[in-house]
Amino acid sequence: MATVREPKHRERLNRESLAACALQIADSEGLEAVTIRRLATENAVTPMALYWHFADKDALFDGIAERMYAEVNLPEPAGLPWHEELRAALVAVLAALRAHPLVADVAPPRIMKSEPGLALAECVIGLLRTGGFSPAQAAQIGTFLLCSIVTLVTREPGQDQRLDPEAQDEALRGKRAQLESMNPKKYPNLLDSSEFFLFCPSEDVYFSQGIDFLVAGVTGIQPR
Amino acid sequence: MATVREPKHRERLNRESLAACALQIADSEGLEAVTIRRLATENAVTPMALYWHFADKDALFDGIAERMYAEVNLPEPAGLPWHEELRAALVAVLAALRAHPLVADVAPPRIMKSEPGLALAECVIGLLRTGGFSPAQAAQIGTFLLCSIVTLVTREPGQDQRLDPEAQDEALRGKRAQLESMNPKKYPNLLDSSEFFLFCPSEDVYFSQGIDFLVAGVTGIQPR
DNA sequence: ACCTGAACACCGTTCAAGT
DNA sequence: ACCTGAACACCGTTCAAGT
Numbered sequence: 001m002a003t004v005r006e007p008k009h010r011e012r013l014n015r016e017s018l019a020a021c022a023l024q025i026a027d028s029e030g031l032e033a034v035t036i037r038r039l040a041t042e043n044a045v046t047p048m049a050l051y052w053h054f055a056d057k058d059a060l061f062d063g064i065a066e067r068m069y070a071e072v073n074l075p076e077p078a079g080l081p082w083h084e085e086l087r088a089a090l091v092a093v094l095a096a097l098r099a100h101p102l103v104a105d106v107a108p109p110r111i112m113k114s115e116p117g118l119a120l121a122e123c124v125i126g127l128l129r130t131g132g133f134s135p136a137q138a139a140q141i142g143t144f145l146l147c148s149i150v151t152l153v154t155r156e157p158g159q160d161q162r163l164d165p166e167a168q169d170e171a172l173r174g175k176r177a178q179l180e181s182m183n184p185k186k187y188p189n190l191l192d193s194s195e196f197f198l199f200c201p202s203e204d205v206y207f208s209q210g211i212d213f214l215v216a217g218v219t220g221i222q223p224r
Numbered sequence: 225m226a227t228v229r230e231p232k233h234r235e236r237l238n239r240e241s242l243a244a245c246a247l248q249i250a251d252s253e254g255l256e257a258v259t260i261r262r263l264a265t266e267n268a269v270t271p272m273a274l275y276w277h278f279a280d281k282d283a284l285f286d287g288i289a290e291r292m293y294a295e296v297n298l299p300e301p302a303g304l305p306w307h308e309e310l311r312a313a314l315v316a317v318l319a320a321l322r323a324h325p326l327v328a329d330v331a332p333p334r335i336m337k338s339e340p341g342l343a344l345a346e347c348v349i350g351l352l353r354t355g356g357f358s359p360a361q362a363a364q365i366g367t368f369l370l371c372s373i374v375t376l377v378t379r380e381p382g383q384d385q386r387l388d389p390e391a392q393d394e395a396l397r398g399k400r401a402q403l404e405s406m407n408p409k410k411y412p413n414l415l416d417s418s419e420f421f422l423f424c425p426s427e428d429v430y431f432s433q434g435i436d437f438l439v440a441g442v443t444g445i446q447p448r
Numbered sequence: 449a450c451c452t453g454a455a456c457a458c459c460g461t462t463c464a465a466g467t
Numbered sequence: 468a469c470c471t472g473a474a475c476a477c478c479g480t481t482c483a484a485g486t
Contacts, residue, residue, distance in 0.1 A: 012469080036460060049470050057460065108379070112403065112421070118411060126413040138413070139381070139420035140430060144437070147375040148368075155332070155367055179336065187342060189350040189362070196363035197336070206364060213368070213441040220440025221433060236450080260479060271479080273451050281479065452485070459478060466471070
């Protein structure tokens, strides 16, 4: 008899692959879809098995955040002015987080909880110190910049790929109907802009203007 | 016999007071504490009673957002340059949301779902149009500005008043220990700034620099 | 119009036990 | 060291029924 391979017994679980699986679920179906039980079935295991690898659900999210930070390719120092180096770092973070619009929200509060997060933080804080900002300002501005990149990614108009195309069209029609039914005397400017709350004419323009805004903000305030 | 008042039968429920109650719970214990069942017991009613007043939990959150937007006191147009008027509007939003650091996150996606939200949006979009921005840019920048104010409020260092003082001190000690145990060769700048991720030297300075940053960002980019 | 009762299909988590 | 079984205390929501 030829050896007909039985379906391999599950490979051993481990933090990294579990976190990767959770990230995949979140990317395709949203963060709410990531449940201990779902992740367990996906890995052919009882829910309680996960508690060997993660203390609780929050620790699982730490793992997800770490994976996203690991995808940030920080640029080598290039001897440019500090605000140019800062821009490059922000672009690198943006590039990584754009892949995870449904999950990016978990990243900011967890930046100090993994090596790749710490590396990013050290880099940005260092650049801000070079720009003349105090330790307090650097901490505050650095935090704000990271949250802002997340905002750009998570609130990009019309990018909620969570639902199937039909349901998405349906939702879009609903919102459009609501916006277009507004009183034009009362909300003239809102009506002019209405379609751009639902639709992004150019992702590249949107994101590059976002980065421009952030760099302008940083360079526009007084270091103290 | 003197009429000893029986505890009044519950007053009739209504959207507004339910939303107010939910907001109060969220302010003191965080958004996760707002559950249909908790809100029901708080109002001496079965969980299902709430479904008469709100289609689902999301609609309850719409109500919470509306209440917060209603607290924004938009300044009268004062004939100042558009960016000064914009600053005043941002300050007004900040003032309102500062009262709700644990809840402010629900506001941005719901700005178009209530009259006070729409009034704020119309105001900000109008000012951005006056500043020369296109309808598309105005929509994107306006959204970003609102999210940024929320970021300032929700990520203010050391302001998580959710737990009792002892538990909060405990959590703080844990984080501080972690930060101070970092390798000083590897994370020198991070270590310099570490205490300012946990503690805000001055709320007023923090928020006014935040507003300065945003105004600098807006005035620093090219209207197209 | 407004609310209840019973039921369903989910959650995260603990704890003791198995291999 | 790694995983299971059973149980607990929660969720949001539906649907039919009561007043």
